[in-house]
Amino acid sequence: MATVFRWLLRIVSGMILLSVLGVIGVYYLASRSLLDYDAAHTVQGIDGEVEIVRDTHSVPHVFGQSDADVFFGLGFAHAQDRLWQMTMLRRTAQGRLSELFGSRTLKIDEMMRRLDLYPLAVQSVAAQDARTLAALEAYSAGVNAWLETVNTEALGRGAPELFLFSNEIAPWQPADSIxxxxxxxxxLSGQLESEVLRARISLVLPPERVRDILPDVPGEGIASLPEYAALFPTAPRFAASTMDYSPLNPVQPRGFAGASNAWAAAPSRSASGGALLANDPHLGFSAPSIWYLARMELSTGGVIGGTIPGIPVILSGRSAALGWGITTAYVDDQDIFIERLNPENPGEYETPTGFKPFRTRSSIIQIKDAAPKTIALRWTENGPVLTGEHFNLATVTPPGHVAALSWTALSPRDTSIGAALDLMRAQSIEAAIEAGERHIAPAQNLTLVEPGRIAMKTIGAVPRRDVRHQSQGRFPSPGWIATNRWQGRMPYASNPEFLDPEGGILGNTNNKTVNRPFPDHISFTWGDTQRIYRWQRLMQNREVHTRESFIEAQLDTVSFTARALLPLVAKDLWFTGEAAPEGTVEQRRKQALDLLAEWNGEMNEHLPEPLIYAAWMRALQNRLIRDELGPLAAEFRHIDPVFIERVFRDTDGASAWCNVVQSTRVESCTDIARMALDDALIWTQETYGPAIGSLRWGDAHEATHDHQVLGTVPVLSAFVNIRQSTSGGDNTLQRGLTKGSGPDPFLNVHGAGYRGVYDFADPDSSVFIISTGQSGHPLSRHYDDLGELWRRGEYIPMSLDPALARAAAEGVTVLRPAE
Structure with a gap:
């Protein structure tokens, strides 16, 4: 027995020792790629010495003797901090994820190959002007210099993830950035998904009910449209969704296609006497953040702000002369065309002048641990042909037809990156607007400030449509009818533009910006109908604004939607509850209503009311639409306040949604509101416990900065994921868009990964922040150091003064040219 015990002790001790050695080994290998910010490197590709001065928060300030050397330095810094992220973004664009992840990413790769984004980027290199091409080549050389440094100095493959996925890294090319x-x-383009969903809804609901569930943004209406079933009588009626929205998929559900805030105040509305600008672009959260802070000292002056690793551009930021911010413009720049196949020859499709052959080529997808797959890519005159499993197109494509996509981003002469580079060098609003003419996609509202002026311009190509277009681009249309096809682009001068407004305030929350009739309408679908009202109130409550008041607006968590909907939905429920025993449904309902009656709509993470409200509205919309839409109800992940308002105001008979069509009883909207509240209270009790007063919005509304690949791996996820209790919600200015599905529907998955506020009376008092940290290395202290500041609504200084950067430097990386 003693012998057995001794052997068991030896085995257990050995296993513990091996585990400890394994952990030490993993740490050693991973730590090899931790950066030494004070290193010096001799590199090929620069003409003079380059300095990368990293301040206290690891923001690189890049100095060089020429613009080319500065772009080289930015590429070097991007690769140092975010090499894994850059390679993943490039693989996604190329449709080469399956080389790493096997068959589970095959559908994503197939979709990206069919969209043809990377070959179009390669073709677009030839369309760049000499200055843009020089910047792209210098940036690429900087990335590749770091790859060479990693290899020669044995720096742990450059990122710990690359030990797990050891495929070779190809040199960076200008086409990669494009x-x-x-x-x-x-x-950032969600019009395609909106078209498909509108078509699917049109197949199962009458037109008046389609207008309820997919309401137009309030404003001037449009002429009536034909029903989708009339255009395509053989299209499927009910079909399950075919989309897999995995973390690696760049396409996310409707409602996640991008959002942002930007506002500006002219000197007449600024307490400091200089123009003010605030910007917070919204994208999906990840660890590390998609955003990376950087400063470049160009020949035209310093520029500083938010970049995306892999793209050598300050996308939102400022120079000494100009500040710029971006918001998604929701331009209707995508159309689906249903192409009719030739019954005699499926290799041909119908055009206005007869049948023509598809333009085709083959593409081979390499798959880890599986045989390669060859797919046939097809193009029509309208664009690439997509299969039915992408974007749920199978649900709206009749037999004997295929779906093709027209999209402005599918340009082989895309000069968008050149426009962004010119914007960084612009010294005036007029020069910035002129630079925007070269921007193709994604369409953006560009908010601009000089020290004494403000402006806003929509940049991006806008398709020209025929006034006789059958669907006006609202849902898929027959591709063989000439009047449905695009007629080129609208002139850039017709894009919305606002210069020096009389009131001295400009802003955009993805709301409707212009009220034009089709085909000059810009879009029928906009990203916000609610936040804009709260913004208007905050802007008009003050005669003049300050940097602090702009920060206050960025961090505002009061929901106009809650304030507007609760009195409407609960008008027959307030204070009507009778006495009931503790623990009963009636008692919990009364407690919830009493709390909501005293609530001001603030979506504060520490309060119970936001969770009760959010759960109630979610349950309410589900009860309203589930019986009419069946499986299609799952496509509505977030409440639509305009829809709920239409129902409870009985606009155009919309209260019909309150009646459950499968029951013999006729339910009223008050009945449905009461039942939905009970649903919500049961859910909160089962999920968070029975004490209503102890509920906490932040427990449900955690920001999920998850590692895109390792975030679901047991044990590793605890080291690479960043979770934070947060305030805000779907419709607050401090927007934290909820997941909308699954067991945790209120997780905060999409919001302001970057915030910047610039005061041109005192530019060095400008501030910015990102949602995680600068480094993509989980062992670095800069992996999440900015995240806690971001959660608390704090910022870090934003200075173009080289002396300040050097004074607070954590380290200086010196790049010397090789002889």
Whole structure:
């Protein structure tokens, strides 16, 4: 027995020792790629010495003797901190994820190959002017110099993830940066999904009910449209969703296609006497953040702000002369065309002048641990042909037809990156607007400030449509009818533009910006109908604004939506509850209503009311639409306040949604509101406990900065994911868009990964922040150091003074040219 015990002790001790050695080994290998910020490197590709001065928060300030050397330095810094992220973005754009992840990413790769983004980026290199091409080549050389440094100095493959996925890294090319801009356009363009959903809804509901569930943004209406079933009588009626929205998929559900805030005040509305600008672009959260802070000292002056690794551009930021911010413009720049196949030859499709052959080529997808797959890519005159499993197109494509996509980003002469580079060098609003003419996609509202002026301009190509277009681009249309096809682009001068407004305030929350009839309408679908009202109130409550009041607006968590909907939905429920025993449904309902009656709509993480309200409205919309839409109800992940308001105001008979069509009883809207509240209270009790007063919005509304690949791996996820209790919600200015599905529907998954506020009376008092940290290395203290500041609504200084950067430097990386 003693012998057995001794052997067991030896085995257990050995296993513990091996585990400890394994942990030490993993730490050693991973730590090899931790940066030494005070290193010096001799590199090929620069003409003079380059300095990368990293301040206290690891923000690189890049100095060089020429613009090319500065772009080289930015590429070097991006690769140092975010190499894994850059390679993943490039693989996504190329449709090469399956080389790392096997068959689970095959559908994503197929979709990206069919969209053809990377080959179009390669073609677009030839369309760049000499200065843009020089910047792209210098940036690429900087990235590749770091790859060479990693290899020669044995720096742990450059990122710990690359020990797990050890495929070779190809040198960076100018086309890679252009492809990432196109990938960004895909992430920020949601018109395609809206078209498909409207078509699916049109197949099961009468037109008046479609107007309820997919309401137009309040404003001037449009002429009536044909029903989708009339255009395509053989299209499927009910079909399950075919989309897999995995973390690696750049396409996310409807409602996640991008949002942002930007506002500006002219000197007449600024307490400091200089123009003010605030900007917070919204994208999906990740660890590390998609955003990376940087400063470049160009020949035209310093520029500082938010970049995306892989793209050598300050996308939102300022120079000494100009500040700029971006918001998604929601331009209707995508159309789906249903192409009719030739019954005699499926290799041809119908055009206005007869049948023509598809333009085709083959593409081979390499798959880890599986045989390669060859797919046939097809193009029509309208664009690439997509299969039915992408974007749920199978649900709206009749037999004997295929779906093709027209999209402005599918340009082989895309000069968007050149426009962004010119914007960084612009010294005036007029020069910035002129630079925007070269921008193709994604369409953005560009908010601009000089020290004494403000402006806003929509940049991006806007399709020209025929006034006789059958669907006006609102849902898929027959591709063989000439009047449905695009007629080129609208002139840039017709894009919305606002210069020096009389009131001295400009802003955008993805709201409707212009009220034009089709085809000059810009869009029928906008990203916000609610936040804009809260913004208007905050702006008009003050005669003059300060940097602090702009920060206060960025961090505002009061929901106009809650304030507007609760009195409407609960008008027959307030204070009507009778006495009931503790623990009963009636008692919990009374407690909830009493709390909501005293609530001001603030979506504060420490309060119970936001969780009760959010759960109630979610349950309410589900009860309203589930019986009419069946499986299609799952496509509505977030409440639509305009829809709920239409129902409870009985606009155009919309209260019909309150009646459950499968029951013999006729339910009223008050009945449904009461039942939905009970649903919500049961859910909160089962999920968070029975004490209503102890509920906490932040427990449900955690920001999920998850590692895109390792975030679901047991044990590792605890080291690479960043979770934070947060305030805000779907419709607050401090927007924290909820997941909308699954067991944790209120997780905060999409919001302001970057915030900047610039005061041109005192530019060095400008501030900024990102949602995680500068480094993509989980062992670095800069992996999450900015995240806690971001959660608390704090910022870090933003100075273009080289002396300040050097005074607070954590380290200086010196790049010397090789002889």
């Amino acid at each position: 492809a990432l801009v196109k990938l960004m356009a895909l992430q």
